[in-house]
Amino acid sequence: MRIVTYNINGIGARLPNLLRWLGEKAPDIVCLQELKAPQEKFPESAIREAGYGVIWHGQKSWNGVAILARGSEPVEVHRGLAGDTEDLQSRYLQATVRGLTIGCLYVPNGNPAPGPKFDYKLRWIERLITHTAVLASSREPVILAGDYNVIPTERDVYKPERWVNDALFRVEVREAFQRLSAQGWTDAIRTLHPEATIYTFWDFFRDAYKRNAGLRIDHLLLNAAVRARLVAAGVDRDVRGWEKPSDHAPTWVELEE
């Protein structure tokens, strides 16, 4: 059973790409981020015709998350994170699918740092940490899949020295990601590939993909109940080389049924 996170950078512009990928890979559960579409403009019928049940939380122009399930309907449990009633950004959706709890998340970018956007990022991660505490220790299987906008370590970026002051790599952010992980989450890709250079994002600028000047910022965190079932993890890197690609590539785990 394959679970994937994929920042598609605009579902309007990326729909042909997304449908091709769904057809070729037939992933079981897909978490999408950056829909960049209001609720009513989500291409629900195209997704359903491809064989997927779906829930989504749209937003005009920016953000937006969705959970797709092949041959079944995700059952929504949470829409948004508690802790800030004034936060209207669509960045968190949680559902149960085929016995799994799936948190689909899109952490704020946070640049420029320091500044209000960076403060919002740090606060958002704290709200996430509060929300996930009980999930980490749950005996039920839970996966937190998404675009974390966090480069966890120097191994996860092509030139770490260039990123030390960036909101994706600043120590406050890495420290917060560490505290989240310390609740009992397993970073699937890094656990199965401890030394490998693996990226999930390549800038549109400067031929970043061709040069493999990438970042690893899309992660699947597994609680102990899922960790026991983990058999493989990777990135559909070739999708980044398709025509009109997103700047991110689908990032996945394979679980025993």
Added chain:
DNA sequence: ATGACCCTAGTTTAGGGA
């Protein structure tokens, strides 16, 4: 250090992304 590119909104240039 800078700017390179892409998406959206909605009319043409600006904001956001990372």
